[in-house]
Amino acid sequence: xxxxxxxxAGLAGTMLLALVLGAALLGPWLAPYDPQLFHASSRLQGxxxxxxxxxxxxxxxxxSRLLHGAPSTVFFGLGATALGVAAGAVIGVIAGVAGGxxxxxxMRVLDGLLAMPELLFTLLIVTFLGGGATQAMxxxxxxxxxxxxxxxxxxxxxxxxxxxxxxxxxxxxSRAWIVGREVLPNALGPIIVxxxxxVSFAIMIGATLGFLGLGAQPPSTEWGLMVAEARQFMFRNPxxxxxxxxxxxxxxxxxxxxxxxxxDAFDPKRNxx
Amino acid sequence: xxxxxxxxxxxxRGYGLVYDTxxxxxxxxxxxxxxxxxxxxxxxxxxxGSGKSTLAWAIMRHLPANARxxxxxxxxxxxxxxxxxxxxxxxxxxxxxxxxxxxxSAALNPTMRLGDQIAxxxxxxxxxxxxxxxxxxxxxxxxxxxxxxxxxxxxxxxEASGGEKQRVVIATAFACQPELIIFDEPTTALDILTAQxxxxxxxxxRSETGVAALYISHDLGLVSRIADRVSVIHEGRIVxxxxxxxxxxxxxxxYTRKLMAAVPRPEVRxxxxxxxxxxxxxKVRGVSVRYGEGGWLARLIGQGPAPFYGARNVSLDVxxxxxxxxxGAxGSGKSTMAQVLSGLRDFSGEVVxxxxxxxxxxxxxRAYRRDVQIVFQHxxxxxxxxxxxxxILSRPLRLYGLCPxxxxxxxxxxxxxxxxLPPEFANRFPHELSGGQKQRVAIARAFAAEPRLVICDEIxxxxxxxxxxxxARLLTDLQRRSGAAxxxxxxxxxxxxxxxxxxxxxxxxxxxxxxxxxxxxxPDRHAYTRSLLKAVxxxxxxxxxxx
Numbered sequence: 137x138x139x140x141x142x143x144x145a146g147l148a149g150t151m152l153l154a155l156v157l158g159a160a161l162l163g164p165w166l167a168p169y170d171p172q173l174f175h176a177s178s179r180l181q182g183x184x185x186x187x188x189x190x191x192x193x194x195x196x197x198x199x200s201r202l203l204h205g206a207p208s209t210v211f212f213g214l215g216a217t218a219l220g221v222a223a224g225a226v227i228g229v230i231a232g233v234a235g236g237x238x239x240x241x242x243m244r245v246l247d248g249l250l251a252m253p254e255l256l257f258t259l260l261i262v263t264f265l266g267g268g269a270t271q272a273m274x275x276x277x278x279x280x281x282x283x284x285x286x287x288x289x290x291x292x293x294x295x296x297x298x299x300x301x302x303x304x305x306x307x308x309x310s311r312a313w314i315v316g317r318e319v320l321p322n323a324l325g326p327i328i329v330x331x332x333x334x335v336s337f338a339i340m341i342g343a344t345l346g347f348l349g350l351g352a353q354p355p356s357t358e359w360g361l362m363v364a365e366a367r368q369f370m371f372r373n374p375x376x377x378x379x380x381x382x383x384x385x386x387x388x389x390x391x392x393x394x395x396x397x398x399x400d401a402f403d404p405k406r407n408x409x
Numbered sequence: 410x411x412x413x414x415x416x417x418x419x420x421x422r423g424y425g426l427v428y429d430t431x432x433x434x435x436x437x438x439x440x441x442x443x444x445x446x447x448x449x450x451x452x453x454x455x456x457x458g459s460g461k462s463t464l465a466w467a468i469m470r471h472l473p474a475n476a477r478x479x480x481x482x483x484x485x486x487x488x489x490x491x492x493x494x495x496x497x498x499x500x501x502x503x504x505x506x507x508x509x510x511x512x513x514s515a516a517l518n519p520t521m522r523l524g525d526q527i528a529x530x531x532x533x534x535x536x537x538x539x540x541x542x543x544x545x546x547x548x549x550x551x552x553x554x555x556x557x558x559x560x561x562x563x564x565x566x567x568e569a570s571g572g573e574k575q576r577v578v579i580a581t582a583f584a585c586q587p588e589l590i591i592f593d594e595p596t597t598a599l600d601i602l603t604a605q606x607x608x609x610x611x612x613x614x615r616s617e618t619g620v621a622a623l624y625i626s627h628d629l630g631l632v633s634r635i636a637d638r639v640s641v642i643h644e645g646r647i648v649x650x651x652x653x654x655x656x657x658x659x660x661x662x663x664y665t666r667k668l669m670a671a672v673p674r675p676e677v678r679x680x681x682x683x684x685x686x687x688x689x690x691x692k693v694r695g696v697s698v699r700y701g702e703g704g705w706l707a708r709l710i711g712q713g714p715a716p717f718y719g720a721r722n723v724s725l726d727v728x729x730x731x732x733x734x735x736x737g738a739x740g741s742g743k744s745t746m747a748q749v750l751s752g753l754r755d756f757s758g759e760v761v762x763x764x765x766x767x768x769x770x771x772x773x774x775r776a777y778r779r780d781v782q783i784v785f786q787h788x789x790x791x792x793x794x795x796x797x798x799x800x801i802l803s804r805p806l807r808l809y810g811l812c813p814x815x816x817x818x819x820x821x822x823x824x825x826x827x828x829x830l831p832p833e834f835a836n837r838f839p840h841e842l843s844g845g846q847k848q849r850v851a852i853a854r855a856f857a858a859e860p861r862l863v864i865c866d867e868i869x870x871x872x873x874x875x876x877x878x879x880x881a882r883l884l885t886d887l888q889r890r891s892g893a894a895x896x897x898x899x900x901x902x903x904x905x906x907x908x909x910x911x912x913x914x915x916x917x918x919x920x921x922x923x924x925x926x927x928x929x930x931x932p933d934r935h936a937y938t939r940s941l942l943k944a945v946x947x948x949x950x951x952x953x954x955x956x
Contacts, residue, residue: 142431299791303851306751307808307858308778321795 146397152390160210163203171196171204171357180373190375192366198379205357205380210387212273212351212358213339219277220338221331224284229323231285232292233315243289246282254279258341262350269358272351276338287330291323298322325402332395336388343384359384416487417444418588418621419451419468424481426467434477437463438645441481445589448619452636452653454626454668456873460645461625465591468623469508470498486588504534507582511594513574517566523577524562527584534585549580552617553610572603576610583614592624596631600738601900605944608635627874629672630903630946633657641665671875674948675906675929679882681889683910684730690894691727691750691781691862696720696758698745698918719745720756721918727862732888732895734909734926736902736941742918743898747866750896751783763861779809782855786867788847792839798825798850799835805858820857827890828853828883845876849883856887862894869904877901881908902945914938 140146159166168188169175175187175195182190189198231242249257261275295301296319304318345351346360354361359380366376426438438460445451455461466472468483470490483490485505493501510516518526527546531537537545543562550558553576566574575595582590592611596604612635615622626632632639633653640650641662649662660666698719720742727733737743748754752773760767762780767773782805785791792801802821806812812820822832828849839847848868855863865884869877881904888895899905905912906926914922914937922935929942 299785299787300793302751302753303783303785303791303854306753306778306783307805308752308773308775309808317796318793322793 140394140397140401143397143400145393146400149390149393149395149397152386153394156206156210156387156390159203159206161207163206167197167200167203169197169200171201172355173197180369180376182373182375189379190373192362192373192376193369198376201357201362202359202379202383205359205362206383208269208352208356209339209342209359209384212269212276212342213335213387213391216273216276216338216342217280217331217335219273220280220334221284221327223277224281224286225288225327227281228285228288229292229315229320232289232296232323233311233319239289242285246285249282250286254337255341255344258345259348259350262345267350267353269352269356272342272345275345276341279341280334280338284327284330284334288323288327291326292319295319295323326399329395329399329402332398333392336391336395339384339387339391417446418449418486419443419445419623420482420484420487421464421468422482422484424464424467424483425479426463426472427477427479428473429475429477436645437476438467441642441645441647443640443647443650445621445623447621448615449638450615450622450624450636452624452626452632452639453642454629454632454639455642456627456668456875459642461642462593463645464642465508465593465623465625468591469502469506470495471502503530503587504585505587506589506591507585507587508591508593509575509578509582509595512598513571513578514566514598516578517574519566521565522562523564523566523569523574527562527577527581530581531584546580546584549584550577552583552614553577553580554606570603571599572606575599575603575607579607579610579614583618583620586618587620589621589623592622592626594626597626597628600740601902601941601944602738604631611635629657629668629874630948634946641668667875671878672948673878673881673901673904673907675903676949677907679885679907680732680910680926681730681885684728687729689726690729690763691896692761693723693725693746693750694759694761696723696746696749696756696760698742698749698754698756718742718918719754720749722758723915723918723920725913725920725923727894727896729861729894730888730892731911732885732897732909734905734912735896735898735915736900736905736912737915738900738941740917741915743915744866745918746915747783747864747896747898750781750862750864752778752781775809779805779858780861781864782858782860782862783864783866784848784851784855784868787871788844788851789839789871791851792847794839796838797835798837798839798842801839801850802835802854802857805854809858811857811859824853824857825850827856827887843876845872845880848872848876848880852880852884852887856891856893859891860893862896863888865895865897865899867898867900869899869901877904884908902942903947914941 141150173196175191177195178187178191179195180191180193181187187197187199189202191197227242231239258275258279261278262271265271265274301314301318304314342351343360343363346358347364349364352358352361354365362380363377370377421441421443424438424441427434427436441464443451453461453464470493478491490498490501517523524543524546527549528539528542531542531545532539547558547562550561555561555573555576561569561573569577596607599607608631624632624636636653638651639653639656640647641656641664642648643664649656649660649665656665657669660669700717700719723746725733735743735746745754749756750760752770755770762777767777799821802824803817806817806820821835825832825834830846830849834842842850869880872880884895885908897905897908906929909926911923911925912929913920914935916937922938924934
């Protein structure tokens with residue numbers, strides 16, 4: 137952790153993440169107004185002492201909506217990534233450990249899925265599952281599975297031929313022990329790092345789905361949906377599009393920078409002996 | 410030899426270098442003084458981490474960003490090169506100072522033909538046009554003794570063998586007629602016989618061109634054959650300098666003496682007493698291993714690559730309590746045999762252990778796996794980095810049920826003491842230990858299973874000379890105490906002659922020779938054995954008869 141903070145990009149990422157996670161955990165209590173409360177007299181206003189970030193087309197306070205939307209947006213990203221990583225890691229580890237025919241079949245199927253653009257694939261799944269936040273989350277998780285499986289497999293493969301694993305095989309250890317105690321703890325690093333970086337993709341895809349009307353439904357305060365709803369009034373008050381847009385960007389950047397710094401910290405070549 | 414009045418080609422005086430790290434400045438070189446005269450070969454000898462490669466890079470002025478010169482001067486033919494700008498250094502590198510690296514595969518660009526790589530250097534440094542450079546390159550290759558230089562010029566690096574690639578690198582280094590060539594362990598990555606040829610080539614080219622050379626190596630025997638003067642470097646300081654014969658026969662510094670004493674001497678036997686001629690505990694009968702059969706898909710389509718044999722019809726016996734040496738060049742199949750016997754690789758043929766016969770890898774049961782333990786070459790890779798030493802050592806005890814749970818900690822302490830490590834190491838992680846210490850843990854883990862046969866796959870190859878000797882002694886000591894037999898795989902002939910009772914020689918997957926250690930110099934040895942033995946200088950030749 138100290139390695140991550142020593143790196144300037146890592147420090148910036150950690151601070152952005154702290155801001156976003158703070159908003160996600162405490163946002164609803166910090167919000168000055170009810171996010172659904174209309175202020176009919178002050179619609180589409182810029183920032184002022186009364187409304188710090190301005191108001192939208194119904195005169196709802198943007199700051200309050202942003203803070204209320206933070207949990208759903210951030211936990212959407214975390215949840216989708218966690219599901220995708222878990223499923224991908226299981227598939228990848230199975231392929232990596234089994235090897236041979238099982239490995240080739242799994243990997244060829246995954247290659248086929250990977251050939252499809254991520255967003256298109258997500259849209260396809262959402263079409264099958266129907267709209268809604270939970271469905272969107274499942275769709276993003278499914279989209280992430282093939283890529284994560286690939287990373288988990290290559291990580292397992294590189295560990296599997298290490299001499300300590302060979303020593304365990306030569307000792308006659310059970311397969312479960314070898315996978316659980318010798319291979320997995322040493323293969324987790326790259327998987328965790330990749331997962332952190334993927335959270336930002338998940339948040340962006342989630343926002344995109346919201347924007348397209350396929351994710352969270354109004355009157356939800358999900359950030360992507362906020363951008364979509366305010367789009368028609370973009371020219372009358374740019375704030376109502378910019379605020380949620382910048383929030384999405386900050387969150388994505390925070391996870392990205394943090395993930396990059398974590399990858400550097402995990403890199404054994406940079407470790408001091 | 411540097412005569413009086415001749416200016417040295419390379420003159421390093423009081424040079425010091427530090428690396429800035431997050432933990433503060435680390436002194437890599439301190440007060441290094443060293444000079445190489447015209448036509449002289451100066452050897453720089455030291456163990457890993459001693460700073461010998463750092464010095465080479467300091468002379469080339471190609472240092473990482475966190476390196477800082479702190480004192481002294483480096484002069485090339487009288488010119489101070491510490492004062493030169495990066496672009497001046499660029500013109501100087503290759504032109505006036507060339508370098509030959511340890512690993513020829515990494516030193517050559519895999520996407521360029523070998524001829525183009527030589528020509529590129531000539532065009533840049535000798536202002537030749539392309540045709541002239543190619544012609545000159547071919548002539549340079551011919552001088553290195555490559556049989557068909559015109560064909561070699563058209564090949565890519567992957568189409569040449571390690572020895573051929575190193576010849577190309579050496580030809581490139583000599584091509585610009587530099588004043589100084591720095592050799593950084595140029596034969597370490599090659600097998601014994603190829604290394605021997607490269608050394609002969611070096612000696613011939615040196616006498617033809619009269620170039621000055623700084624030769625970095627950890628191999629004292631090799632240095633004794635080629636160098637005029639030698640400097641011994643230890644922890645960034647030169648501890649002793651002098652003519653090779655003087656330094657090696659009468660080392661003055663304590664560290665040099667320790668280094669000399671650690672060189673394996675075949676006449677000093679370390680082996681346990683010859684066991685009684687009992688029935689062999691391990692009999693290998695006609696074992697073959699085929700590699701490269703292609704995947705199931707390739708086989709299905711019928712386009713699999715042609716398979717080749719990693720081991721072919723290998724038969725050998727190991728008697729109880731005996732140490733059998735298995736030697737051979739890299740790729741000769743020695744490690745393949747280690748993998749077969751420890752159940753890591755499929756084979757055909759028969760392995761008989763203690764009267765029980767096994768015909769396939771899957772036949773090996775837990776009793777066999779307990780009786781036959783393996784120690785690997787790389788101590789860094791053979792211990793799980795996320796487990797403590799205590800966990801690692803207690804694992805075989807738990808697995809084979811050798812020790813009641815309540816006694817585990819005490820037994821781990823005993824094991825650590827057995828390999829001369831402090832008992833508190835049980836709570837440490839592998840990365841907190843040195844290479845030699847890690848290898849001791851790996852040996853302790855093998856002996857924890859109370860095996861009857863221990864396979865040692867090049868266990869000393871990754872260690873420094875002084876650590877090698879201690880690990881070898883430890884192994885025979887454990888053998889003496891436990892009575893286990895040992896199959897010791899190595900390419901170090903002097904070492905194996907100290908340790909083994911019998912030696913088997915492998916070449917291209919087959920055992921070509923097998924003999925008692927006392928008969929190693931007998932005239933009826935196989936030609937290949939004799940050439941291997943001849944390629945390695947005996948310490949007695951360069952150190953005198955007594956250490």
